[in-house]
Amino acid sequence: MVNNNELRKKDIGRIVTLRGWVSKRRDLGGLIFVDLRDYHGITQLTFKPEMKSYKLAQTLKAEYVIKVTGEVILRESINKDLPTGDIEVLVNELTILNESEPLPIGVGYDDNALEETRLRYRYLDLRKPQQQRYLIKRHEITQAIRTALLKEGFFELETPILGKSTPEGARDFLVPSRLYHGSFYALPQSPQLYKQLYMVSGFEKYFQFAKCFRDEDLRADRQLEFTQVDIECSFMNMDEILSMCERMISYTFKEVLNIDLKTPFLRLPYKEAISLYGSDKPDLRYDLKLEDANITGMPFLEGKIVRKITLKGVNLTRKEIDALTVEGKKNHLEGLAYLKYDGNNLSGSISKFFNTSPINEGELVLYGFGDDFERVSTGLGAIRRALAKHFNLIDESVYSFLWVVDFPLLEYSLEEDRFVARHHPFTSSKNGLDGNKEDLIANAYDMVLNGYELGGGSIRIHNAKEQQKMFKLLGMDEKTIQTQFGFLVEALKYGTPPHGGIAFGLDRIVMLMTKTNNIRDVIAFPKIQSARDIMLNAPDKVSKEQLEELGLIIKEAKDEA
Numbered sequence: 001m002v003n004n005n006e007l008r009k010k011d012i013g014r015i016v017t018l019r020g021w022v023s024k025r026r027d028l029g030g031l032i033f034v035d036l037r038d039y040h041g042i043t044q045l046t047f048k049p050e051m052k053s054y055k056l057a058q059t060l061k062a063e064y065v066i067k068v069t070g071e072v073i074l075r076e077s078i079n080k081d082l083p084t085g086d087i088e089v090l091v092n093e094l095t096i097l098n099e100s101e102p103l104p105i106g107v108g109y110d111d112n113a114l115e116e117t118r119l120r121y122r123y124l125d126l127r128k129p130q131q132q133r134y135l136i137k138r139h140e141i142t143q144a145i146r147t148a149l150l151k152e153g154f155f156e157l158e159t160p161i162l163g164k165s166t167p168e169g170a171r172d173f174l175v176p177s178r179l180y181h182g183s184f185y186a187l188p189q190s191p192q193l194y195k196q197l198y199m200v201s202g203f204e205k206y207f208q209f210a211k212c213f214r215d216e217d218l219r220a221d222r223q224l225e226f227t228q229v230d231i232e233c234s235f236m237n238m239d240e241i242l243s244m245c246e247r248m249i250s251y252t253f254k255e256v257l258n259i260d261l262k263t264p265f266l267r268l269p270y271k272e273a274i275s276l277y278g279s280d281k282p283d284l285r286y287d288l289k290l291e292d293a294n295i296t297g298m299p300f301l302e303g304k305i306v307r308k309i310t311l312k313g314v315n316l317t318r319k320e321i322d323a324l325t326v327e328g329k330k331n332h333l334e335g336l337a338y339l340k341y342d343g344n345n346l347s348g349s350i351s352k353f354f355n356t357s358p359i360n361e362g363e364l365v366l367y368g369f370g371d372d373f374e375r376v377s378t379g380l381g382a383i384r385r386a387l388a389k390h391f392n393l394i395d396e397s398v399y400s401f402l403w404v405v406d407f408p409l410l411e412y413s414l415e416e417d418r419f420v421a422r423h424h425p426f427t428s429s430k431n432g433l434d435g436n437k438e439d440l441i442a443n444a445y446d447m448v449l450n451g452y453e454l455g456g457g458s459i460r461i462h463n464a465k466e467q468q469k470m471f472k473l474l475g476m477d478e479k480t481i482q483t484q485f486g487f488l489v490e491a492l493k494y495g496t497p498p499h500g501g502i503a504f505g506l507d508r509i510v511m512l513m514t515k516t517n518n519i520r521d522v523i524a525f526p527k528i529q530s531a532r533d534i535m536l537n538a539p540d541k542v543s544k545e546q547l548e549e550l551g552l553i554i555k556e557a558k559d560e561a
Contacts (some may be wrong), residue, residue, distance in 0.1 A: 001073030005041025011072045016089060017101025018043060021095070021127070022064045023294050025057075025109040032057045034090075036068070037108060039132045044075065044088040063107065065102035069093040090225070115520075120534045122525055134522045138510045140256045142209065145506075146231055148251040152244055154205040154231070159194035161187060161211065166258060166484050171215035179552030184553035187213035190503055194422060195232040195486055199499040200491045204234040209506060217360060220506055221452065221519045225527075229455070230499035231507075238459055241500055242267075242403060242445060245455070249401070249447070257513060259399065263417075265447070266402040273404050274374055278381020280407070284400045286393035288384045290377060293367055298353050305376050306368040309384060311364040315340075324366070324383050334370035339363075371407045387449065396515070402448050406430070409440035410473070418475045425470055426488075427458040433469050447504070449512055457502025464492035 001017050009464065020038035032054065038380040045068055047057040053068070059068065077086030107127040118125040146156070165172045166188035172186040190196075191210050195237040198206045198389050210230040218224065243264065249489055250261045251559065266284075273282050276289050293308040295301065300431040316324075316338075325336040339348040339359055346357045350367070364403040368380040388394050409429050419437050421427060423444045430441040444458035461467045467489055471481045510522040520526040527533055547554065 001442070003040035003360045004036055004038045004043040004084055007043060007072055007084050007087050008475075009074070009088070012074055014072045015069065016070045016072055017067065019067045019214070020065070021108075022060050022062055022066060025060050025064070027058070034060060035108075038128075039129075039136070040533075041084065041086050041402070044079075044082075044083060045070070045091050046073075046088050047091050047094075051092055051267075053091045056094050056096065057091070058095075061100065061326070062097055063103055063486075065098040065100070067095040067097055067418040072436075079273055098316075103445060116528060116534060119520070119526065119528055121319055122535050124206075124526065132353075134510070134514055134516065135524060136257065137514050138506075138522055141507065141513060142253060143254040144252040145248060145456055145504075145509075146209075148248040149207045149231070151251075152205070152247070154233075156205050157198060157203065157205055158208055158210055159188070159191040159210065159270075163188050163532065164484075166193070173213045173215050176550045178550055178554055187288065189214050190228060191230050192426065193485075195230060195501060196488065197491055198428065199232055199234045199460075200494065200496045201461075205361045206233070207231045210503075212408075218527065218531055220517060221511065223507065223519060223523060224531055226523075227505040227506040229506050230501070231503065232499060232501040234497040235496075236500060238405075238443060238445060238500065239325050241457070241459075241502060245447060245504075247500060252509075252514070253399070259556070261401065262400070267405050268402055269406040270404055270408065271406070274377045274381075276410075278377040280383055280404055281446065281448045282384065282402070282404075283388070283394070284402060285395050285398050285450060286388045288387060288393070290380050290384065292367075295350075295358060295367065295494070298350060300335075304371065305373050306367055306369045307373075307376050307380055308368070309366045309380060310359070311387070313362050314364060316364060320390070321366075324386055328368055328379040328383050331379045331382035332370070332372075332375035333368050333370070333382075334376075336383070337369070339365050340487055372476075388506075398450075400450055401454075402444045404448055405444070407442045407444045407446075408438065409442040409518070410437050412438075421474060423456065423458050423471075425474055425485075426460050426467070428461045428466070433466070433473055437473065445502070447502075452508055452512060453505075454512070455502050455504030455510060457500065459500035460497070462492065462496045462498050464489055464496075467492055506524070 004018060004020050008018065018036055020036045023035040023037035026033045030049060034052060034057065036043050046055045068089065068091045070089045072087050073090050075088045088507055092345055103117055103124055105111055105124055107124055139331055151209060154364040160177060162185040165184065167176060170189060172189065175187065177183045177185060177187040190212050191208070192226050195206055208230050210228045211225060212223050212228050215224065246263045247264055250263055253259045253261050270280055273280055278290050288309055291308050291310070291472055293306040295306060302539060321338055328336050337350045339346065339351060341359045341361055341363055343355045366383060368376050368383065370376040370379065408422055409427065411422045413420045428443040430443050433440065442458060444457040447454045461470055468481065471485065507519050511519050514522060516522065525533070525535065532538065
C-alpha cells in the first residue's frame with residue numbers, strides 16, 4: 001500500500017494499491033482519468049475500455065472513496081505542478097468503498113464558501129489540502145516543542161480539568177455538581193495553581209499541553225477554549241527560564257521551518273515598549289516610532305499629553321486621516337491632529353496656529369493627545385499598526401522576536417474600583433511589595449512575535465507570608481483568601497522552592513508559523529465569532545430531568561419590548 005504523493009518515475013512497472021477520495025473525474029470518451037486524493041497528495045488514475053475496472057469507473061463521482069490496484073506507467077502528458085506528475089496508475093481492479101452525495105462545500109480546491117458554512121461542515125472543510133496542511137503543521141510543531149522540553153529534562157504531567165473558581169481575570173466556565181447542589185466546579189483558565197503545587201511536590205521541571213477555558217469575547221486570535229504549552233520549573237531564575245524558552249522556540253523553528261533564529265532575543269522594558277511603540281507587544285518588523293511632541297499655543301491642547309508619529313515622503317487623504325482618528329479613539333485616544341509640510345507649504349488641521357513650520361520639508365506628522373500618557377501612547381500605537389498595513393511596511397518573511405519585561409505588578413481596575421494583579425496574584429515583585437502600588441514592578445516576562453504575545457510568565461511568590469501580603473495588597477480579606485486560595489497559602493508553608501514558569505499559546509504559535517491570520521484555521525473544530533459551535537449546535541438547551549438532577553432552575557429571559 002502506498003500513498004498518493006509517493007510514486008515517481010523510478011516506480012514505473014510496479015503493481016501498487018492506492019486508496020483515497022475521487023477529487024476529479026474526466027471522461028474523454030475512451031479513457032477515464034481520475035485524480036485520487038489523500039492527505040499526502042494526488043495520483044492520476046487511468047481506466048481503459050478493455051480493462052475490467054472501466055465500467056465501474058464510469059459510475060465514479062466526486063468524493064467517492066475507492067481502492068484501486070494497477071501498474072505504474074509513464075504519463076503521456078507530464079504535469080510539472082504535481083510531484084507525481086511524471087506517472088499515472090493504469091487501474092486493473094477498482095473497489096468503491098463508499099459513495100458520496102453532492103457536497104455543500106468544495107473540498108478538492110479552495111472555494112468561496114462563507115466561513116460559517118465551512119464551519120457548519122467542518123469535517124468536510126478539513127478535507128481541503130490547505131486545511132490539512134495547517135493541522136499537520138500543528139502536529140509537527142507540537143512534537144518539536146515536546147522533544148525540545150524533554151531534552152531539557154522536563155516531565156510531561158497532567159492537571160485536572162474540574163477545579164475551583166478563582167475569579168481573578170477573565171470569566172470562568174462553571175460546571176454544576178450533581179452531588180453537591182448549589183456548588184460548582186470551574187474549568188481551568190490555566191493550570192496555574194496546580195503547576196505551582198507540582199513545584200511544592202518536588203517535580204522540578206513540569207510541562208503539558210493544557211486545555212484552557214476563558215469566557216471572553218472572541219476575535220481573530222482568540223477562542224473560548226485553547227491550548228497552552230504550560231511550563232513550570234524550580235530553582236531557575238528569570239534569565240535561565242528565558243534562555244530555556246529561546247532554545248525551545250529555536251529548536252521548533254529549525255525542525256519545522258528550517259529557520260535559524262538569532263538568540264538571545266531583544267529584551268525591552270514595558271515602559272520603553274509603550275513609549276516607543278504604543279504597545280506591550282510591539283511589532284518590530286517596521287521602524288515607525290512614537291515621540292513626545294512639544295507644540296503649544298492651542299487652547300484645546302492646554303494641559304494635554306501630546307505625542308506624535310512622523311512620516312516622510314508620503315501622503316494621506318483627509319478620509320484616510322479620519323479613519324485613523326476613529327482607530328485611535330477605539331484605543332483610548334482623545335483626538336488626532338496633523339501637519340504636513342510640502343513645497344514650503346504648511347497644511348493640516350492645526351496649521352493655522354503656526355507662523356513658521358515646526359516640521360521639516362516632506363514630513364507628515366500625526367499628533368495624538370489625551371490626559372494619560374499610556375492611553376495616548378496605546379492609541380497612537382493602534383494608528384502605527386494601521387499605517388504599517390496601509391503603506392505595506394511589514395516584511396511578512398521576517399520573524400521578529402523579543403521579550404517585554406518589567407511590567408507593572410498591579411493595574412487599577414475602573415470596573416472594580418481597586419488595584420488588581422496585571423499578570424496574576426502569584427507573581428513576585430522585583431522591588432518588594434511596599435511603596436506606591438503603581439510603582440511596583442513585576443518579575444514577569446512576555447515573549448512577543450510580530451506583534452503577538454506568544455507566551456507570558458513570571459517568577460512566582462514562593463513564601464507564604466509574602467503571598468498573604470500580596471493578597472492583602474489586592475484588597476482581599478482573610479475570609480476571601482482562605483475560601484479561594486487557602487490550600488495554596490497552606491502549601492507554601494512547607495518548604496516550597498523558588499520557582500517560575502511560562503505559558504505559550506500553542507494555537508497562536510501555529511497560526512504565526514503557518515502564516516495565517518485567523519486562529520480558527522489551525523484549530524480542528526473551532527467556535528465561530530459569536531461563540532457557538534454551529535456544527536454541533538452548542539451551546540444547547542438540556543432536558544428538565546437533567547436540570548432537576550443538578551438542582552438547577554433556568555430563569556427565562558424576558559422578551560425585550
